[in-house]
Amino acid sequence: xxxxxxxxxxxxxxxxxxxxxxxxxxxxxxxxxxxxxxxxxxxxxxxxxxxxxxxxxxxxxxxxxxxxxxxxxxxxxxxxxxxxxxxxxxxxxxxxxxxxxxxxxxxxxxxxxxxxxxxxxxxxxxxxxxxxxxxxxxxxxxxxxxxxxxxxxxxxxxxxxxxxxxxxxxxxxxxxxxxxxxxxxxxxxxxxxxxxxxxxxxxxxxxxxxxxxxxxxxxxxxxxxxxxxxxxxxxxxxxxxxxxxxxxxxxxxxxxxxxxxxxxxxxxxxxxxxxxxxxxxxxxxxxxxxxxxxxxxxxxxxxxxxxxxxxxxxxxxxxxxxxxxxxxxxxxxxxxxxxxxxxxxxxxxxxxxxxxxxxxxxxxxxxxxxxxxxxxxxxxxxxxxxxxxxxxxxxxxxxxxxxxxxxxxxxxxxxxxxxxxxxxxxxxxxxxxxxxxxxxxxxxxxxxxxxxxxxxxxxxxxxxxxxxxxxxxxxxxxxxxxxxxxxxxxxxxxxxxxxxxxxxxxxxxxxxxxxxxxxxxxxxxxxxxxxxxxxxxxxxxxxxxxx
Amino acid sequence: xxxxxxxxxxxxxxxxxxxxxxxxxxxxxxxxxxxxxxxxxxxxxxxxxxxxxxxxxxxxxxxxxxxxxxxxxxxxxxxxxxxxxxxxxxxxxxxxxxxxxxxxxxxxxxxxxxxxxxxxxxxxxxxxxxxxxxxxxxxxxxxxxxxxxxxxxxxxxxxxxxxxxxxxxxxxxxxxxxxxxxxxxxxxxxxxxxxxxxxxxxxxxxxxxxxxxxxxxxxxxxxxxxxxxxxxxxxxxxxxxxxxxxxxxxxxxxxxxxxxxxxxxxxxxxxxxxxxxxxxxxxxxxxxxxxxxxxxxxxxxxxxxxxxxxxxx
Numbered sequence: 001x002x003x004x005x006x007x008x009x010x011x012x013x014x015x016x017x018x019x020x021x022x023x024x025x026x027x028x029x030x031x032x033x034x035x036x037x038x039x040x041x042x043x044x045x046x047x048x049x050x051x052x053x054x055x056x057x058x059x060x061x062x063x064x065x066x067x068x069x070x071x072x073x074x075x076x077x078x079x080x081x082x083x084x085x086x087x088x089x090x091x092x093x094x095x096x097x098x099x100x101x102x103x104x105x106x107x108x109x110x111x112x113x114x115x116x117x118x119x120x121x122x123x124x125x126x127x128x129x130x131x132x133x134x135x136x137x138x139x140x141x142x143x144x145x146x147x148x149x150x151x152x153x154x155x156x157x158x159x160x161x162x163x164x165x166x167x168x169x170x171x172x173x174x175x176x177x178x179x180x181x182x183x184x185x186x187x188x189x190x191x192x193x194x195x196x197x198x199x200x201x202x203x204x205x206x207x208x209x210x211x212x213x214x215x216x217x218x219x220x221x222x223x224x225x226x227x228x229x230x231x232x233x234x235x236x237x238x239x240x241x242x243x244x245x246x247x248x249x250x251x252x253x254x255x256x257x258x259x260x261x262x263x264x265x266x267x268x269x270x271x272x273x274x275x276x277x278x279x280x281x282x283x284x285x286x287x288x289x290x291x292x293x294x295x296x297x298x299x300x301x302x303x304x305x306x307x308x309x310x311x312x313x314x315x316x317x318x319x320x321x322x323x324x325x326x327x328x329x330x331x332x333x334x335x336x337x338x339x340x341x342x343x344x345x346x347x348x349x350x351x352x353x354x355x356x357x358x359x360x361x362x363x364x365x366x367x368x369x370x371x372x373x374x375x376x377x378x379x380x381x382x383x384x385x386x387x388x389x390x391x392x393x394x395x396x397x398x399x400x401x402x403x404x405x406x407x408x409x410x411x412x413x414x415x416x417x418x419x420x421x422x423x424x425x426x427x428x429x430x431x432x433x434x435x436x437x438x439x440x441x442x443x444x445x446x447x448x449x450x451x452x453x454x455x456x457x458x459x460x461x462x463x464x465x466x467x468x469x470x471x472x473x474x475x476x477x478x479x480x481x482x483x484x485x486x487x488x489x490x491x492x493x494x495x496x497x498x499x500x501x502x503x504x505x506x507x508x509x510x511x512x513x514x515x516x517x518x519x520x521x522x523x524x525x526x527x528x529x530x531x532x533x534x535x536x537x538x539x540x541x542x543x544x545x546x547x
Numbered sequence: 548x549x550x551x552x553x554x555x556x557x558x559x560x561x562x563x564x565x566x567x568x569x570x571x572x573x574x575x576x577x578x579x580x581x582x583x584x585x586x587x588x589x590x591x592x593x594x595x596x597x598x599x600x601x602x603x604x605x606x607x608x609x610x611x612x613x614x615x616x617x618x619x620x621x622x623x624x625x626x627x628x629x630x631x632x633x634x635x636x637x638x639x640x641x642x643x644x645x646x647x648x649x650x651x652x653x654x655x656x657x658x659x660x661x662x663x664x665x666x667x668x669x670x671x672x673x674x675x676x677x678x679x680x681x682x683x684x685x686x687x688x689x690x691x692x693x694x695x696x697x698x699x700x701x702x703x704x705x706x707x708x709x710x711x712x713x714x715x716x717x718x719x720x721x722x723x724x725x726x727x728x729x730x731x732x733x734x735x736x737x738x739x740x741x742x743x744x745x746x747x748x749x750x751x752x753x754x755x756x757x758x759x760x761x762x763x764x765x766x767x768x769x770x771x772x773x774x775x776x777x778x779x780x781x782x783x784x785x786x787x788x789x790x791x792x793x794x795x796x797x798x799x800x801x802x803x804x805x806x807x808x809x810x811x812x813x814x815x816x817x818x819x820x821x822x823x824x825x826x827x828x829x830x831x832x833x834x835x836x837x838x839x840x841x842x843x844x845x846x847x848x849x850x851x852x853x854x855x856x857x858x859x860x
Binding site: 102 | 672757758759761762763764765766767768769776777780781783854855856857
C-alpha cells in the first residue's frame with residue numbers, strides 16, 4: 001500500500017480535474033466537477049456517495065460509456081496507464097474496453113444477455129480482442145470459470161443466465177471482466193443487489209482476484225460496511241465533487257469534513273440500543289401461518305410445490321416493532337402479504353381483535369382493511385404517478401366513508417406530521433425525492449388510522465442519511481399512535497436499531513425468534529450466526545457504537 | 548416439447564369443427580340459391596329443382612351437413628358446383644400462386660422492415676428515425692388497392708419494367724415467375740413493412756436501455772454486433788409475434804391483391820366461388836384458411852422456445 005501512496009508505482013488510473021456537463025434543465029450544471037483521484041495497481045479505491053453524487057458518471061466517463069447526447073466531458077482527463085480515455089477514438093476505446101479496463105455492474109440479473117449462454121458471453125471478450133480458435137476460447141473460459149470458483153464449469157458454461165443464482169451470475173460478470181487481465185476493474189455497486197452471505201463471498205472473490213492479478217479496482221458503493229471491508233483508499237463524493245479522500249482508516253475513523261462525518265454517523269450500528277419490553281395490548285397474532293404455492297393434481301403430478309412460508313408463529317403488541325429478517329426467498333415478504341391479506345394463506349390463523357381474518361372472504365375482510373396498512377420498498381413505484389399526492393392520501397379514508405373536507409383536513413395534518421408542507425398535496429409524486437416519497441407513503445398509510453403498520457423493506461432503497469431520518473419518523477409515529485409495526489428487512493443494521501423483537505426467517509421457516517438484544521448478542525441458530533458473520537464491516541459498526 | 552406440440556395440434560380440432568359448422572350454416576342461411584345461378588336466367592323452375600336434387604340441396608340442412616362432414620373426414624371435400632371438378636383438385640391448382648405470393652411478400656417484409664426498424668432505433672431521435680417513422684405512417688395510411696394501382700402505373704405502364712398482370716407457374720421458369728410476382732408482393736408488403744418496422748423500432752429501443760447492452764459495450768463489442776447479437780436477439784419475440792399475425796392477415800389480403808393483379812390463386816378462387824354460391828369450394832377454402840391460421844400460431848409459439856431459452860412448455 002505505502003509504495004502506491006508515495007508514488008513509487010505508476011497509477012493505473014489517474015483522474016485529473018474531470019468535469020462532465022449535464023444536459024440543460026438539470027438541477028445543476030455539471031454531473032461531476034473538477035474531480036481528481038488516482039488508483040494504483042493492486043489497490044482498491046472505493047468511491048462513496050449518495051445517489052446523484054456522480055459516482056456512476058465518473059465510472060462511465062472512464063469507460064467512454066457516457067450517453068453521447070446527454071453527458072459531455074467538458075474538462076480534465078482520465079489517464080488509463082497514461083492514455084487519456086476521454087480523448088480516445090471510439091475504435092481505440094473499444095480496443096481498451098475488456099483488455100485494459102473491465103467493468104461489472106450492480107444488477108447481475110439484468111447485466112447478462114438472457115438469450116445467450118453464459119459461456120458465450122464470457123467468450124465474447126476473447127472473440128472481440130483475440131484470434132484464439134473456438135476450442136482455445138472454450139478452454140480459456142473454463143479456466144476463468146474455475147478461477148472465479150463457479151461450480152462445475154463444464155456444465156455451467158452452456159447454461160443460460162436465468163438458470164444461475166444471483167451470486168453465480170455476478171461471478172460470470174467478474175469472469176468476463178477479468179478474462180484478459182485488465183489493469184483496471186470498475187465495479188459499480190457490484191454487491192448491492194445481492195444477499196449478505198452472497199455479498200461476502202463476492203467481495204472476497206473480487207479481493208482475491210485483484211490481488212493475484214495486480215488489478216487496480218475502482219469500487220463504487222454507498223455502503224460503508226462494504227467500504228470498511230475492502231477499501232484501501234476512499235474517495236467521498238457529494239453533488240459531483242470530491243469532498244474528501246484518504247486511506248480507509250483516515251476516512252472512516254477520523255473523517256475531516258462535516259459531510260463525511262454525517263455519512264459515517266448515519267450508518268446504523270450493528271449493536272442494538274437498550275429497549276425495555278413492550279407490555280401493550282396484543283395487536284396481532286399469527287398462528288401456524290403457511291403459504292404454499294403450486295398444487296399437485298391428478299393431471300399434473302410433477303407440479304412444483306413451493307413452501308413460501310411454513311408454520312410461522314408470532315405476535316405483535318401495540319407500540320411494538322417486530323422485525324422479520326431474512327435473505328431473498330426466505331419468505332418474509334410472503335408473510336407480510338398474508339398478514340395484510342393481499343394473498344390468502346394456505347393454512348393457519350391471523351388474529352386481529354379476537355377475529356381470525358386468515359380466510360375471510362373479501363367482503364367480510366373490508367372492515368379490517370384499514371387496520372393493517374403497508375409501506376412498500378420502492379417509493380418510486382408505489383405512488384400512482386398520474387394522481388396528486390393529496391388524491392392518493394384521501395382516497396382510502398373517502399372509500400371508508402369520510403367526507404371529502406374531513407379527509408383533506410386530515411391529509412394536511414399528516415403532511416405536517418411526516419415533515420412535509422401541506423402544499424405538497426397538490427403536487428405529483430415525480431416532484432419529490434425518494435425520501436420525501438417514502439414520507440408520503442407513510443402519511444398515506446396513517447390516513448387510514450391503522451393499528452398495524454407493515455414496513456416491507458421501507459428504507460432499503462434510500463440513501464443512508466435519508467434512511468436515518470425515515471427510521472426516526474417511523475419510530476416517532478409508532479410512539480405517537482401506539483402503532484404495532486411489522487418491519488420486514490434484509491438489513492441487519494437497520495433491524496438492530498428499530499426492532500424490539502426479531503424473527504429470523506430462512507426458506508419459509510422462522511429459525512430464531514427473540515428480543516433484538518438477545519438475538520444480536522447471542523444468536524442461537526447456525527443460520528443467524530452465518531448471517532451476522534457475513535454482515536460487511538462488523539468492526540466498523542461496533543467501533544461506531546462505542547464512539 | 549413433443550407432448551406440447553401434440554396437445555396443441557389436437558386442440559386445433561375443436562376450432563376447425565366450430566369453423567366448419569359456422570361456415571356451413573351461414574352459407575345456407577344467406578338468401579340466395581346456387582341452383583338458380585347455375586341454371587341461368589332462362590331456366591324453368593323444374594330445371595332448377597332438378598339441379599337442386601342433383602346437388603343434394605333439397606335435403607334437410609342437418610342431413611346435408613352430415614353428408615358433407617362425413618366426406619371431409621375421409622378427405623373428400625366434394626365437387627365444385629361451378630367448376631365441376633373435385634374441390635381438392637381445384638385448391639391444389641390454386642395453391643401455388645397464393646403460396647408463392649405470400650412467401651415472397653413475407654420475405655420482402657422481413658428483409659426490409661426489420662433492418663429499417665433497427666436502424667431507426669439506433670438513430671433514435673435523428674432525421675433518419677423521423678424519416679423511417681414518416682414512411683411508416685404513410686405506409687399504413689394508404690389502402691392496398693391504391694398502392695397496387697400506383698405501382699402498376701409507375702413500374703408497368705410508365706417504365707414498362709414489369710408485367711401488369713398474370714402469373715407464370717414456377718415449372719415454366721423461375722425468372723418469369725419471380726418477375727410477375729414482384730409487383731403484387733410489393734403492393735401487399737407496404738402496409739406490413741410500415742407496421743413491422745415500427746414494431747421493431749419500439750422493441751429494439753426498449754431493449755437498448757437494458758443493462759446487458761451496456762455490458763456488451765463495456766466488453767468492447769462493435770455497435771453492429773451490439774445491435775444484432777444483443778438487442779435484436781432479445782427483441783425478437785414480440786417482432787416474431789407480429790410477423791406471425793402478418794402471415795395470418797396476409798392470407799386475407801391476397802383476396803384483394805389477386806383480384807387487382809388477376810393472379811389465379813386461392814384469393815381469386817374465393818371471390819369467384821362466393822359470387823357463384825359454390826358452397827363446397829367456399830367451405831373448403833375457409834376451412835383451409837382457418838387451418839393455416841392455427842398452424843401459423845403454433846409455429847410461432849414453438850419458435851419462441853428457440854428465440855428465448857426462458858420460455859419452456
